Amino acid sequence: MQMIGEFRNPELVKNLCRSISRVTTQKWKIMEICGGQTHSILHYGLDQLLPPEIELLHGPGCPVCVTPSQILELAFKIALQKDVxxxxxxxxxxxxxxYRGSQTLDFYKVRAMGGDVRMVQSPLEAVNIAKNNPEKEVVFFAVGFETTTPVNALAVNEAEKLGLSNMFFLVSQVLVPPALEALLGSPDNQIQGxxxxxxxxxxxxxxPYVDLAEKYQVPCVITGFEPTDLLQGIYLCIKQMEDGRSEMENQYSRVVKSDGNFKAQELMQKYFQVKEQGWRGLGRIADSGYGFRNEYAHFDAEVKYQKLYESETRTPSCEFVCRSGEVLVGRLKPTDCEHFGKICNPSSPLGPTMVxxxxxxxxxxxxxNQGRGINEA
Amino acid sequence: MCLGIPGKIISIELSSAEAPESSLAKVDFSGVTQNVRLDFVPEAKVGNFVLVHVGVALSVIDEDEALQTLQLLSDLGEFYNANDR
Amino acid sequence: MKLENCPIPQSGYSLITLAHGGGGLLSHRLFEQVFLPAFDNEYLRETHDGAVLPQIHGPLAITTDAHVVQPLVFPGGDIGTLAVCGSLNDLAMCGAEPKYLSMSFILEEGLPIEVLQKIVESIAKTARAEKVVIVTGDTKVVEKGRCEGMYISTTAIGEIKAPNKICPQQIQSGDVLILSSDIARHGMAVMSCRPGFQFESGITSDCGSLWPAVQALLQEKVQIHCLRDLTRGGLAAGATELSKASGFEFEVHEEQIPVQNNVRAACEIFGLDPIHVANEGCFLAVVAATDADRCVRILQAQNGTALARKIGFVTEAKGSAHVWIKGAFGQRRMLILPTGEQLPRIC
Structure with a gap:
C-alpha cells in the first residue's frame, strides 16, 4: 500500500462517477471548503466528470488568500528591517x-529591496535559523488553518524550550467553522452541501461539523484530497441531499478520527487563544482566528514591531477593484469576473485568489482559461 | 489548504539533536525519506503510515479503514458490471 | 601535470583571493596550474587573447549560456558538467555537432581552490567525452558575497549536421511528440540539497549530453521537425513555447510521461507538478508521423534515452495555439506557461 496511488485508480473513479450520475435527480450546489481540494478537482478535471446538475462552489480555505492585507503590509515592513x-x-x-499606500509589493520585491526573506518548509526550520543566528531577529510568518496552527505552536514551544529571545511569530491563523457559519448564515447563501x-x-x-450540519440543515461530508476521496465525498453529499438528510459524514475515516488529535489541540491551546480575525475578502469574523495568549506576547511579532504597525496609513486600493471576496464565498465564479484574464492574471494578480x-x-x-480566448500571461 | 502526504515510518529515534525531547521518525514516501516529528502522534510505530504536514505527523493512518474504503469502491464496480450484463 | 601536485595551495593559497583575478602572477598560476593542464589543447596552449580556429564547412550554430546553479555540486553532477552539457544540448537542439567551447568563470573570493579544481576536472572530463575543445576562456574574481562560489558562462560553436532546418516553424499538423526520457530529475535532485528542503532519495540529476541521441536520429535520417531541451520550466514550458511558436495545438497524454517513483514522490511532498520541473538531459522531439515509431526505437537503443516514448501529437489550432494535457480519467486541461519559478507549497 502507498496510500496515494490506490486513491487515484481510474477504475474506481469511473465507478464513483456512475454512482453520482445514478443518484443525481436535480440541481445541487456543493462547496468544497479547502483550496487544496479546489486544486485537486481542477487538476484532475473532476468537475468535468460530474453530471451537469452538480455545481461546485469553491470555498475560502486558502490561508494565503485570506491573510488580511494589513498583516501582509506589516510582514513586508518587518522583512525590510535590517537585522531581520x-x-x-x-x-x-x-x-x-x-505597501505604504502607494506601491504594491510581494516578497520577491522585498528581497530585491534588500530584505532577507527565506523560504522554509516547516516552522521548525525557522526556529533552527534563529538558533543559528543569535545576532539576528528571526520572524516566522505563521499563517494557517487548524492543520498548520499546531505546528506553529510546536515551533513556539521549541523556541521557548531553547530560550530563544530572537524568535518571533507574525500570526495570521484562521478557523474554518466560524467562516463557514458566516457563509451558511448569510441571507443569500447558495450552499446546499x-x-x-x-x-x-x-x-x-x-x-464541529456535526453541530454545523444540524444548525444549518446542511450535509457536511469530511473529505480527503485524492480523486476518489473527492468524488466519494461528492457522492455522499448528493445522496444526503437527495434523501433530504443533513448529517456529518466522514469519508476520510482513514485519517480523521472523531476526536481529532488531542495532543495537537492541547499545544495549540497552550499558546494561542480564539479571537476575532480579519479575513481578506470576507472582513472581520468573531472567534475565527487564533492569536497569542497574553503570557506569550513576547513571541508575538505584532507586539514586537508594533511601531511599524501604527505608522501605517491606509488608502483605497486595488482591493476595491478585486472581487476575490465574492469568489471566496462562492458567490462569483472566477471566469465571470470582468477582470479575469484581462487586467488580472497570475503574472499581475489583482488579488490573492489569483496568486x-x-x-x-x-x-x-x-x-x-480556454473558451474565453485569453492568451497566456 | 493543507498539503498532507502519507508516508510509512521506517525508523524512530527517541531523542535526537534535532528534537531532543521528542521522537523523530524517518518516514518513507515511495522512495524519498524525510525526518518527521512525532510530537502529535506518540502512539505511532515503525511500519505505520502517518499523514505528514510541514514536517510533522498529524495522524496515524488507519490501514483497515483505507482498505475498507477501497473495497467499497471496487465493489461498486462489480455491482455495475453485474447489473450491466 | 597532475592536479594533485598543484603548487598553489602549497604556496599558501588554498582559497581564491582577489589577487587570483588581478592579471598578475597568481592569475597566471591559476591558468597554468588549474585550467591549462585540465583542458589542455593546441589553441589554449598558445595563450593568446583569442583562439584562431580552422575553417568549418557546414553552417555554424552558436549558443551562449550562463550557469548559476546552487549548490555547485549536486547529486548526479555539478556546475561544470551542467555548463558543458547545457551548451552542447542547445547546439544539439539545432542539429549541430558540438566543436568548440569558450568558458568564462566568475569566482567568489574565498572559494576553496580544491572546489574549483574539482569543477574544472569535471568540465574537462565531460568535454573530452563529448569531443568538444575548450579553446578560450576568462577568469574574474569578485569580492566575497558578490557571487555564490562561482558562476560559469559558456559559448559553444557547432557544425550543422541536419539536412533541413530544425525549428518550431517546421512543425506540421499530424506530427508526433516524442519525449526522450523520464522527467523532473534535475530539479528535484537540486532541491534535495536546498537548505530547508532537504530529503534523502537517491534522485540524481539527468544532466547529460543529448548530442549522441540527436546524432543517431540524424544518421538514421529521421524526419525531425523540431527539438527542444526541457530545462527551466520543464516539459510544460518547452511544449508551450513550441506550440505558440509553431501556431499548432499539442495534445499530451499525461499517462505516457515517464516519471521515476521517487521523483514523483518528491514532487508530491512539495506540491509540485513534474511537468513543470527542470531537466538537464531530456528533450522533446517533434517528428513526422511516418517516422515516429522508428524514432522511438532509435532513441531507446541509445544510452540515456532508453525510456523514450510517444507522448502526444500536433493538431491544427482552433483559435490560439495551446497545449492540452489529457489526464488519467480522460479529461483535458490546458497548460499555460508558469509565471516564474515553480515554488514548493505547503497548502
Whole structure:
C-alpha cells in the first residue's frame, strides 16, 4: 500500500462517477471548503466528470488568500528591517500587498529591496535559523488553518524550550467553522452541501461539523484530497441531499478520527487563544482566528514591531477593484469576473485568489482559461 | 489548504539533536525519506503510515479503514458490471 | 601535470583571493596550474587573447549560456558538467555537432581552490567525452558575497549536421511528440540539497549530453521537425513555447510521461507538478508521423534515452495555439506557461 496511488485508480473513479450520475435527480450546489481540494478537482478535471446538475462552489480555505492585507503590509515592513531574517512558506512569496499606500509589493520585491526573506518548509526550520543566528531577529510568518496552527505552536514551544529571545511569530491563523457559519448564515447563501476539509478535521475532529450540519440543515461530508476521496465525498453529499438528510459524514475515516488529535489541540491551546480575525475578502469574523495568549506576547511579532504597525496609513486600493471576496464565498465564479484574464492574471494578480496556487482564480486560469480566448500571461 | 502526504515510518529515534525531547521518525514516501516529528502522534510505530504536514505527523493512518474504503469502491464496480450484463 | 601536485595551495593559497583575478602572477598560476593542464589543447596552449580556429564547412550554430546553479555540486553532477552539457544540448537542439567551447568563470573570493579544481576536472572530463575543445576562456574574481562560489558562462560553436532546418516553424499538423526520457530529475535532485528542503532519495540529476541521441536520429535520417531541451520550466514550458511558436495545438497524454517513483514522490511532498520541473538531459522531439515509431526505437537503443516514448501529437489550432494535457480519467486541461519559478507549497 502507498496510500496515494490506490486513491487515484481510474477504475474506481469511473465507478464513483456512475454512482453520482445514478443518484443525481436535480440541481445541487456543493462547496468544497479547502483550496487544496479546489486544486485537486481542477487538476484532475473532476468537475468535468460530474453530471451537469452538480455545481461546485469553491470555498475560502486558502490561508494565503485570506491573510488580511494589513498583516501582509506589516510582514513586508518587518522583512525590510535590517537585522531581520524573515521566514515564510513559499506559498506566500508571490502574494501582492499594499505597501505604504502607494506601491504594491510581494516578497520577491522585498528581497530585491534588500530584505532577507527565506523560504522554509516547516516552522521548525525557522526556529533552527534563529538558533543559528543569535545576532539576528528571526520572524516566522505563521499563517494557517487548524492543520498548520499546531505546528506553529510546536515551533513556539521549541523556541521557548531553547530560550530563544530572537524568535518571533507574525500570526495570521484562521478557523474554518466560524467562516463557514458566516457563509451558511448569510441571507443569500447558495450552499446546499459542504465538503469539509479532511486535514483540518484530522486535528479538530468531526464534532464541529456535526453541530454545523444540524444548525444549518446542511450535509457536511469530511473529505480527503485524492480523486476518489473527492468524488466519494461528492457522492455522499448528493445522496444526503437527495434523501433530504443533513448529517456529518466522514469519508476520510482513514485519517480523521472523531476526536481529532488531542495532543495537537492541547499545544495549540497552550499558546494561542480564539479571537476575532480579519479575513481578506470576507472582513472581520468573531472567534475565527487564533492569536497569542497574553503570557506569550513576547513571541508575538505584532507586539514586537508594533511601531511599524501604527505608522501605517491606509488608502483605497486595488482591493476595491478585486472581487476575490465574492469568489471566496462562492458567490462569483472566477471566469465571470470582468477582470479575469484581462487586467488580472497570475503574472499581475489583482488579488490573492489569483496568486496562490490554491486560489480559485489561479486554478481556473491554470486549468480553464480556454473558451474565453485569453492568451497566456 | 493543507498539503498532507502519507508516508510509512521506517525508523524512530527517541531523542535526537534535532528534537531532543521528542521522537523523530524517518518516514518513507515511495522512495524519498524525510525526518518527521512525532510530537502529535506518540502512539505511532515503525511500519505505520502517518499523514505528514510541514514536517510533522498529524495522524496515524488507519490501514483497515483505507482498505475498507477501497473495497467499497471496487465493489461498486462489480455491482455495475453485474447489473450491466 | 597532475592536479594533485598543484603548487598553489602549497604556496599558501588554498582559497581564491582577489589577487587570483588581478592579471598578475597568481592569475597566471591559476591558468597554468588549474585550467591549462585540465583542458589542455593546441589553441589554449598558445595563450593568446583569442583562439584562431580552422575553417568549418557546414553552417555554424552558436549558443551562449550562463550557469548559476546552487549548490555547485549536486547529486548526479555539478556546475561544470551542467555548463558543458547545457551548451552542447542547445547546439544539439539545432542539429549541430558540438566543436568548440569558450568558458568564462566568475569566482567568489574565498572559494576553496580544491572546489574549483574539482569543477574544472569535471568540465574537462565531460568535454573530452563529448569531443568538444575548450579553446578560450576568462577568469574574474569578485569580492566575497558578490557571487555564490562561482558562476560559469559558456559559448559553444557547432557544425550543422541536419539536412533541413530544425525549428518550431517546421512543425506540421499530424506530427508526433516524442519525449526522450523520464522527467523532473534535475530539479528535484537540486532541491534535495536546498537548505530547508532537504530529503534523502537517491534522485540524481539527468544532466547529460543529448548530442549522441540527436546524432543517431540524424544518421538514421529521421524526419525531425523540431527539438527542444526541457530545462527551466520543464516539459510544460518547452511544449508551450513550441506550440505558440509553431501556431499548432499539442495534445499530451499525461499517462505516457515517464516519471521515476521517487521523483514523483518528491514532487508530491512539495506540491509540485513534474511537468513543470527542470531537466538537464531530456528533450522533446517533434517528428513526422511516418517516422515516429522508428524514432522511438532509435532513441531507446541509445544510452540515456532508453525510456523514450510517444507522448502526444500536433493538431491544427482552433483559435490560439495551446497545449492540452489529457489526464488519467480522460479529461483535458490546458497548460499555460508558469509565471516564474515553480515554488514548493505547503497548502
Amino acid at each position: 531574517i524573515f521566514c515564510t512558506f513559499a506559498d506566500m512569496i508571490r502574494v501582492p500587498g499594499e 459542504v465538503l469539509a476539509a479532511g486535514h483540518v478535521c484530522s486535528i479538530m475532529g468531526t464534532k 496562490s496556487t490554491e486560489g480559485a482564480c489561479a486554478a481556473y486560469f491554470k486549468y480553464r
